[in-house]
Amino acid sequence: MLRFNRSFVILVLAALLAACAGPAAVPTATPVPPTATPVPPTATPVPPTPVLPTATPGKIETKKGEITSQALAGNLLGDPTTREFYVLLPSSYATSDKRYPVVYVLHWYTGHANTLLGAFKSAYQIALSAGDLQEMIFVFPDANNRFGGSQYLSSPTIGDYETYLTQELVAHIDATYRTLPDRVSRGITGCSMGGDGSMGLALKHPNVFSVAAPASGEYDYSGDLVLKRATEVLKIPPKNFSDLTKNWEIKYLLSWVAAAAANPDKPPFYLDIPVALVNGEAQIVPEVVEKMIGVDPVHDLDRYLSQPERLNAILILHGEGDNLVPVELARDFDKLLSDRGVEHEYLEIKGGHCDFLFTPVVTFMSAHLVGEEQP
Numbered sequence: 447m448l449r450f451n452r453s454f455v456i457l458v459l460a461a462l463l464a465a466c467a468g469p470a471a472v473p474t475a476t477p478v479p480p481t482a483t484p485v486p487p488t489a490t491p492v493p494p495t496p497v498l499p500t501a502t503p504g505k506i507e508t509k510k511g512e513i514t515s516q517a518l519a520g521n522l523l524g525d526p527t528t529r530e531f532y533v534l535l536p537s538s539y540a541t542s543d544k545r546y547p548v549v550y551v552l553h554w555y556t557g558h559a560n561t562l563l564g565a566f567k568s569a570y571q572i573a574l575s576a577g578d579l580q581e582m583i584f585v586f587p588d589a590n591n592r593f594g595g596s597q598y599l600s601s602p603t604i605g606d607y608e609t610y611l612t613q614e615l616v617a618h619i620d621a622t623y624r625t626l627p628d629r630v631s632r633g634i635t636g637c638s639m640g641g642d643g644s645m646g647l648a649l650k651h652p653n654v655f656s657v658a659a660p661a662s663g664e665y666d667y668s669g670d671l672v673l674k675r676a677t678e679v680l681k682i683p684p685k686n687f688s689d690l691t692k693n694w695e696i697k698y699l700l701s702w703v704a705a706a707a708a709n710p711d712k713p714p715f716y717l718d719i720p721v722a723l724v725n726g727e728a729q730i731v732p733e734v735v736e737k738m739i740g741v742d743p744v745h746d747l748d749r750y751l752s753q754p755e756r757l758n759a760i761l762i763l764h765g766e767g768d769n770l771v772p773v774e775l776a777r778d779f780d781k782l783l784s785d786r787g788v789e790h791e792y793l794e795i796k797g798g799h800c801d802f803l804f805t806p807v808v809t810f811m812s813a814h815l816v817g818e819e820q821p
Contacts, residue, residue, distance in 0.1 A: 506567055507540065509533040513618050521591075521605030522716040523704075529588040530559050531615065533623065534567055536581035545624045547815035548583045549808075550611070550655075552636025552643045554662075554800060555595040555698060559588035562637065562804075569804040576805075579812045585619055587611060589643070592687065593701030594694075598643030599741055601708035603716040612651045630758065630816040633657035635807050637800040638771070642743055649746040652755040657814045659761040659807045660743075662800045664771050665779035667742035671770070672698055673720075673735070680721035681728040686714055707737040744782065751786060759814035760790035763806060765797035 511531050518527045538544060553561040563586050573579045589596045589607055600606040620627040634655045636644040641663030648658035664670055672679065672695050679695045690697040700715055707718040720734040739745075760783070764776035773794060780792040791810070795802050 505537050506570060507535040507537075508563070508567070509535060511618075511622070513615055515605075515610040515614050517600075517609035517614055518605035518607070520602075522603045522708075522710060523592045523605075525591045525605065527605075529610075531588060532559050532563050532586040533619070534563070534570065534584040534586075535623070536583065538581060539583075539624070543624070544581075545626045545818050546581055546583045547631040547633070547811070547817055548585060548619060548623075548625045549811050549815070550585050550587065550616075550632070550634045550644075552587070552589065552598060552634070552640030552647075554636075554638035554640050555597075555701065556590070556694075557595070557640070558590055559586050562586060562640070566804055566808070569808045572803070572805050573808040573812070576809075579809065580815075580817045582808075582811060582815065583619075583623060583625060585615070587615055591701070593690070593704055594697050595639050595701050597639060597702055597705045597741075598647060599705035601705050602710050603704045603708035608647065608650070612647060612654045616654060626816070626818060628816070629654055629656045631656075633659065633811045633815050635659040635661065635804075635811070637661040637804075638663070645743040646741075646746045648757055648760075649743060649750040652750065652753075652757050656758040657760075657811060658757055659763060659810050661763040661804070661807065662765060662768060662771055663743070663762075663779075664775050665743045665782075666775055667702075667739045667744075669772070669775050669778075671772075673738070676721050676735075677728040677730060680719060681723075683719055683721070683723070684715075702738055703734065706741045707734045744779070747782070747786065747788070751788075759810070760788070761807065761810045762790060762792045764794055765799060765802050766794050767797060768799045770799040 509532065511533065512528055513531060514528045518525065536546060539546070551562050551566055553559070566584055570584065589598055589611070591604055596604050596607045598607055598611065600608045619625060632655050634644040634648050635658070641660035642665065644658055645660040645663055645665065648655045667673065675695070676699060679693065679699060684690055684696055684700070690700065699720065700717065703720055704715065704717045708716060709718045710716055712718065718731070718734045720731050720738060721728050722731050762776055762780055764773050766773055783790045793806055795806065
């Protein structure tokens with residue numbers, strides 16, 4: 447269901463007309479989904495009115511940093527606890543003492559901290575050129591692992607990526623840069639795995655983020671195209687990590703199940719395989735698949751609605767021609783949010799899987815994050 451205020455539509459149209467660059471790089475993969483029992487929403491508090499100081503185009507500075515995470519320490523995969531991140535600083539940062547809203551940008555499966563850096567820098571510049579945009583800081587964390595991606599979840603096998611991102615990294619950024627360290631000035635977005643991750647983290651941590659703008663997400667993991675082929679993909683179970691190089695779909699499924707169905711007693715992957723051979727025939731293991739589906743944003747929505755804090759704004763963005771995550775999954779999530787009484791906006795644009803300009807995300811964040819009050 448399309449629901450936009452007029453100013454947001456004008457911003458998006460102006461930004462798209464200003465774009466002359468080609469589309470962003472296409473990701474390697476993404477994934478993951480069930481329907482849930484309706485939970486009546488509680489009353490939604492009135493969010494603060496965003497302050498929108500108009501920015502002018504200028505040089506956007508890129509910074510690179512590192513953080514050592516205690517939350518990732520001891521993960522059974524042996525993945526590093528020190529991770530790099532990138533930051534985009536607005537043109538006025540170096541010549542003022544202003545504080546800025548912050549947007550966290552999550553990469554897709556097989557991606558790294560710099561995967562979406564160029565795409566969002568271009569989108570930011572295009573939006574600034576269109577005018578009527580407030581300046582913001584953008585942060586790009588790393589959430590890759592031996593399976594190609596953490597799915598922005600937590601388990602003994604992969605480590606606690608939720609605490610790493612929502613507590614440790616947020617605290618580090620607030621202490622290092624002139625941010626506005628408040629939920630009303632903090633947003634989260636991402637594409638593909640990062641789309642599901644940004645929606646899930648926002649629903650689970652509305653005390654940290656107030657605005658979410660996921661793109662190319664699945665939301666309902668029961669609709670995952672690779673999961674539907676699991677018995678074929680895993681008919682020959684992998685025995686070691688070298689087997690994962692033969693088929694990205696195997697590696698992808700294990701990245702998901704490592705977060706959802708970890709098993710410290712089953713090396714070398716430390717997880718329960720969702721397929722078992724029964725009399726020589728590959729069959730789904732229902733209890734494992736149930737755990738995999740149970741970590742999707744649809745289930746997160748149930749838990750979100752059972753607590754009092756509400757996000758101030760949500761944008762669901764999807765490409766009409768997405769061949770990895772069918773647009774029907776995004777439409778279904780749009781309908782589910784509407785049925786549950788969750789205020790949001792939904793936008794389909796021309797493009798494929800993460801293969802479009804992210805200018806609508808930038809303008810949406812500018813319109814809904816609270817900036818510094820002007821003297």
